[in-house]
Amino acid sequence: MNKSRQRITNFLYNMLSLGVVMFLWYLLSNWQNSPYFPRLSEIWNAFVTLAQYGDIEGIFLSEHIWASLIRIFAGFAVACAIGIPLGLAMGLWPKLYYRTRSVIEPIRFIPPLAWIPIAIVFMVGFNRYVFLIWLGAFFPIFITTLLSVTRVNPVHVNVAKVFGASRMYIIRKIVLPSVLPDIATGMRVGLGVAWMCILAAEMIGGEMIGVGRLILKYAELLRMSEILVGMVIIGVIGFIMNEIFIMVENYVFRWRSEVSID
Amino acid sequence: MEQRKSKIQIRGLSKKFGDLVVLDQLNFDIFDGEFLCVVGPTGCGKTTFCNVVTNLLPPTEGQVTVDNEPINYRKHNISFVFQAPSCLPWRTVWDNVKIGLEIRGIPEKELRERVADVLDITGLTPYKDFFPNQISAGMKQRVAIARGFVTEPDMLLMDEPFGQLDTSTRFHIENSLIKLWERKKQTIIFVTHNLEEAVYLSERVLVLTPKPARIKQEVSITHLPHPRNIADPEFVRLRRLITDLVRWW
Numbered sequence: 001m002n003k004s005r006q007r008i009t010n011f012l013y014n015m016l017s018l019g020v021v022m023f024l025w026y027l028l029s030n031w032q033n034s035p036y037f038p039r040l041s042e043i044w045n046a047f048v049t050l051a052q053y054g055d056i057e058g059i060f061l062s063e064h065i066w067a068s069l070i071r072i073f074a075g076f077a078v079a080c081a082i083g084i085p086l087g088l089a090m091g092l093w094p095k096l097y098y099r100t101r102s103v104i105e106p107i108r109f110i111p112p113l114a115w116i117p118i119a120i121v122f123m124v125g126f127n128r129y130v131f132l133i134w135l136g137a138f139f140p141i142f143i144t145t146l147l148s149v150t151r152v153n154p155v156h157v158n159v160a161k162v163f164g165a166s167r168m169y170i171i172r173k174i175v176l177p178s179v180l181p182d183i184a185t186g187m188r189v190g191l192g193v194a195w196m197c198i199l200a201a202e203m204i205g206g207e208m209i210g211v212g213r214l215i216l217k218y219a220e221l222l223r224m225s226e227i228l229v230g231m232v233i234i235g236v237i238g239f240i241m242n243e244i245f246i247m248v249e250n251y252v253f254r255w256r257s258e259v260s261i262d
Numbered sequence: 263m264e265q266r267k268s269k270i271q272i273r274g275l276s277k278k279f280g281d282l283v284v285l286d287q288l289n290f291d292i293f294d295g296e297f298l299c300v301v302g303p304t305g306c307g308k309t310t311f312c313n314v315v316t317n318l319l320p321p322t323e324g325q326v327t328v329d330n331e332p333i334n335y336r337k338h339n340i341s342f343v344f345q346a347p348s349c350l351p352w353r354t355v356w357d358n359v360k361i362g363l364e365i366r367g368i369p370e371k372e373l374r375e376r377v378a379d380v381l382d383i384t385g386l387t388p389y390k391d392f393f394p395n396q397i398s399a400g401m402k403q404r405v406a407i408a409r410g411f412v413t414e415p416d417m418l419l420m421d422e423p424f425g426q427l428d429t430s431t432r433f434h435i436e437n438s439l440i441k442l443w444e445r446k447k448q449t450i451i452f453v454t455h456n457l458e459e460a461v462y463l464s465e466r467v468l469v470l471t472p473k474p475a476r477i478k479q480e481v482s483i484t485h486l487p488h489p490r491n492i493a494d495p496e497f498v499r500l501r502r503l504i505t506d507l508v509r510w511w
Contacts, residue, residue: 155348162316162342163362163413164335173361177352255352255393 038225043232046225055217055226059209065233068198068211074126075133075201076187076194082134083141083190084183091149091179092171108143112136112197116204129201129210136197137190144186148179181253188245195238266293269449270417274324277307277314284310286474287324292417295447299460302470303508308453309345311475312421315451316342328416339366341410343420349394349402356381356390358405362413380412383445384438400431404438411442420452424459436463440488457508461501462490469507479507 022040029039038046050061090097097104112135119128152175160170202212215230270292277285284307292298302308313319315326317333328338341362349358356377363373381387384404394402403423410418424432440463443450454460460467467481481504490497 155344155346156350158318158342158344159348159350159409160361160365161318162335162340163365164340165365169365174350177350180352253352255395 036224038228042225043228047229050226050229055214057208064209064211064214065237067209068202071129071201071210072133072194072198075130076137076191078130078134079137079141079190080187083138084145087142087145088149091146092175094150097146108139113200116200120204125206129205132201133194133197136193140189140193141186144189145179145183148182149175152178181256184249184253188242191241191245192238195234198234266296269294269329271327271330272315275314275321275326276323277310277319278322283474285314286476288475288477290468290477292449292451295449296466297443297450297452297464299464299467300451300453300470301455301457301460301467301504301508302475303472304455306470306472307475308455308470309421312342312419312453316340316419338417339413339415341413341415341418343406343410343418343423345421345423345425347402349405351394354391354393355386355397355405358394359408359412362409366413376412380408383442384408400427400435403427404435407435407439407442411446411448414446415448418448418450420450422454437489439463444488457504458492458501461497461504462492467504469504
């Protein structure tokens with residue numbers, strides 16, 4: 001089967017699975033007939049209301065989405081800016097890692113939620129969001145970068161070494177291109193975790209705007225339709241960003257036969 | 263007979279890993295522009311020999327000199343065609359071949375001419391913009407050979423470069439290699455366990471003993487012109503002679 005036909009088939013099957021899920025939801029919501037299990041039409045109405053008239057405080061859905069996106073990008077950018085160079089440095093000079101792992105490794109296992117009190121005490125405003133999202137996104141990026149450097153094919157390094165390449169040339173022209181696909185995978189995982197942290201971040205952010213905050217607002221009112229709108233928005237935006245990431249990966253790393261499972 | 267100039271000198275070369283002696287006091291010269299094959303039984307230390315000769319592994323004793331100077335990547339022009347696939351997957355065929363020239367800082371114009379020339383000889387010109395994942399295993403090995411030749415090295419070391427290829431591809435690439443060597447006349451050390459290949463390609467065959475590897479015998483093949491006929495009685499005789507030398511059972 002050629003590639004474009006495969007793509008169309010995959011798309012049709014995805015539409016079919018989506019249809020099946022929606023149909024099951026339709027059946028279950030009709031059978032339950034409960035305000036805690038809203039019908040698809042109610043979720044759609046909630047979406048339209050939030051988009052056209054805003055939430056209980058008059059904040060439009062687009063404003064919530066935009067605020068969350070900015071926070072995600074800021075936290076994610078800081079995670080990349082620290083995680084990639086640190087991972088590279090520790091991969092190239094493993095002593096750095098072995099001599100600091102007693103600090104790094106335990107921090108890795110502390111869930112971002114556990115940092116909330118510290119974030120509340122020591123930070124204000126935008127920094128709180130960035131800090132919590134950074135915590136979630138940093139480790140997948142850092143760890144994949146670190147591990148990918150240690151897995152660089154020694155034959156590729158030897159090719160350059162025998163020609164008399166300097167250490168800097170080997171880092172720039174052999175190590176970096178070798179590890180970039182793995183870094184991209186780490187970034188993709190990190191971006192997913194960043195989205196998972198948005199609710200925690202917006203819980204303590206202090207502002208009434210953001211998709212996570214929207215969910216929390218309506219959770220207090222037990223309004224399931226609006227909560228589901230918020231959840232679906234997070235899922236869909238995450239999915240779209242992931243797809244864009246895969247498309248960029250497929251183009252930039254077209255020299256790989258298999259780039260990623262998309 | 264014309265006296266050939268010694269290009270590479272190997273003196274008292276030994277390599278040990280702990281108590282395990284892999285190479286034991288190897289002493290020989292390789293002449294300028296010579297095609298030398300090194301053969302030996304499986305596991306005798308051929309790859310270690312390559313790594314020590316190119317200085318990727320430091321010798322335990324002895325030294326390798328090029329024009330009587332200790333081997334130095336920056337000073338000497340060395341190329342190594344590895345046994346394992348060694349094409350850089352993120353570089354196109356053209357960019358893979360040019361890497362040695364790029365490292366040596368060859369001017370762009372000369373670089374382009376030399377890469378184009380070697381791609382032409384190896385038949386890779388139509389694939390110059392392809393990435394390694396788009397070409398066959400045989401072509402990848404041709405890329406590695408072209409990359410080895412393009413720098414016009416003082417020493418080109420090839421470690422069983424055709425080990426993973428099928429017979430017809432191997433035969434085709436062997437002929438490309440001979441064509442390149444006849445044109446460029448580089449000094450080649452070709453390590454293989456395929457004895458027919460050794461007789462087909464080289465001017466001299468160096469037979470190693472099982473581990474610890476020493477030189478068992480040298481066999482000169484300068485009297486057989488290229489391209490060689492594998493059914494020629496002299497070819498068959500030499501192949502038999504080397505097979506008997508390598509046989510350890």
